[in-house]
Amino acid sequence: SAVISQKPSRDICQRGTSLTIQCQVDSQVTMMFWYRQQPGQSLTLIATANQGSEATYESGFVIDKFPISRPNLTFSTLTVSNMSPEDSSIYLCSAATGRNTEAFFGQGTRLTVV
């Protein structure tokens, strides 16, 4: 399977600021996704990053808060905007190489908002 690299691996941010998380895959993938995992809890899908078009957001997540880019088949960014302590979480990038293939995950970005 392909390897996903996320940057940064962790960060501590002030409330009201924004953080952009980068996701780089070492090969071309069909699908890319962003998940949130609050400490000790399950994973929740934020959105599907679509190459060359607007991301598809899940219920409860909006573009103004979590703008996503995907300029090509190997790279995506997630921005967490106007952060509050409730945004403290692990953000995970995921990708799949084809329609009938598994999704694999990056190591995550641990975000703490103070």
Place this chain on the structure above:
Amino acid sequence: GENVEQHPSTLSVQEGDSAVIKCTYSDSASNYFPWYKQELGKGPQLIIDIRSNVGEKKDQRIAVTLNKTAKHFSLHITETQPEDSAVYFCAASPTGTASKLTFGTGTRLQVTL
């Protein structure tokens, strides 16, 4: 939307014993069911998956069973080893692919010597 329940939340077994984790899902349209293992500080890693056209799949010490009528699926780990200790997540998707995955709440498995 889909809702996936997972039990137990914690499971402790002795090395060499078997471990079983169960998940139920609500959306009868779900047709893809992966299982992930997450070690501390790492992203989830797929260990096995099953699609709705089969009832069971096995890979060495790991097996998954699916009962579509009852809408539940289970992970079976035999001959457990200390390195099996981790958090395990089940997931379900109605797309037949890795998109639109809804995850269960996780099971922390501890394999003791």
